[in-house]
Amino acid sequence: xxxxxxxxxxxxxxxxxxxxxxxxxxxxxxxxxxxxxxxxxxxxxxxxxxxxxxxxxxxxxxxxxxxxxxxxxxxxxxxxxxxxxxxxxxxxxxxxxxxxxxxxxxxxxxxxxxx
Amino acid sequence: xxxxxxxxxxxxxxxxxxxxxxxxxxxxxxxxxxxxxxxxxxxxxxxxxxxxxxxxxxxxxxxxxxxxxxxxxxxxxxxxxxxxxxxxxxxxxxxxxxxxxxxxxxxxxxxxxxx
DNA sequence: CAGCATCCAATCAGATACTG
DNA sequence: CAGTATCTGATTGGATGCTG
Numbered sequence: 001x002x003x004x005x006x007x008x009x010x011x012x013x014x015x016x017x018x019x020x021x022x023x024x025x026x027x028x029x030x031x032x033x034x035x036x037x038x039x040x041x042x043x044x045x046x047x048x049x050x051x052x053x054x055x056x057x058x059x060x061x062x063x064x065x066x067x068x069x070x071x072x073x074x075x076x077x078x079x080x081x082x083x084x085x086x087x088x089x090x091x092x093x094x095x096x097x098x099x100x101x102x103x104x105x106x107x108x109x110x111x112x113x114x115x
Numbered sequence: 116x117x118x119x120x121x122x123x124x125x126x127x128x129x130x131x132x133x134x135x136x137x138x139x140x141x142x143x144x145x146x147x148x149x150x151x152x153x154x155x156x157x158x159x160x161x162x163x164x165x166x167x168x169x170x171x172x173x174x175x176x177x178x179x180x181x182x183x184x185x186x187x188x189x190x191x192x193x194x195x196x197x198x199x200x201x202x203x204x205x206x207x208x209x210x211x212x213x214x215x216x217x218x219x220x221x222x223x224x225x226x227x228x229x230x
Numbered sequence: 231c232a233g234c235a236t237c238c239a240a241t242c243a244g245a246t247a248c249t250g
Numbered sequence: 251c252a253g254t255a256t257c258t259g260a261t262t263g264g265a266t267g268c269t270g
Binding site: 017 | 128163218
């Protein structure tokens with residue numbers, strides 16, 4: 001690698017690692033998708049995702065809120081509610097998530113074909 | 116969510132988690148990119164990625180090989196060499212990685228704009 | 231050179247119970 | 251309902267040294 005290539009390479013890596021930090025891990029995208037699909041309440045989200053625990057969900061929600069992907073709202077009413085919704089900004093993730101979904105399906109078939 | 120929506124949702128989540136399993140984590144994509152950029156030898160790859168350790172690199176290489184993204188070759192010569200190269204199949208990752216790179220850059224600017 | 235083995239510290243994550 | 255607190259076992263990852 002030349003110096004120029006090296007510099008570009010490091011920038012790429014950084015950008016990708018940034019993305020991974022925000023949406024990486026087992027649960028972050030499932031949580032986003034769950035909310036996107038209409039689940040607003042903590043327990044609804046919790047129950048919609050197999051095997052996630054409240055402890056982990058709590059942390060993921062905080063992380064996603066800090067990264068502007070979801071919004072946490074206290075809704076006043078007969079009894080106070082908490083509601084999570086995705087942000088407009090979150091929709092930009094579509095460009096990342098859709099290819100991931102497609103690739104995941106393709107890859108599963110690829111591996112199946114071999115074994 | 117209706118039952119139909121729920122089923123689709125779970126399939127999406129699964130596909131995405133599959134992808135995350137293959138290329139998720141801090142190092143997998145940087146390793147792929149490093150090899151893509153021409154680094155073939157273990158120590159070259161090791162030195163091209165800041166802060167990765169040989170222990171971790173070793174594991175990542177194995178994982179990537181098992182998932183058909185890279186190829187490990189023993190090259191016989193004056194002294195035996197090991198060479199890593201990306202596979203043809205690996206190129207399909209471009210559809211996933213490029214959006215991630217783009218999004219990562221965009222997101223960094225977004226967050227910067229707020230603080 | 232290309233890793234593996236070992237030790238050890240830190241983090242993560244499940245289970246469970248508890249609070250406003 | 252929407253979490254937090256605590257305890258604990260499991261996993262990860264750095265540092266280092268060793269091997270063929």
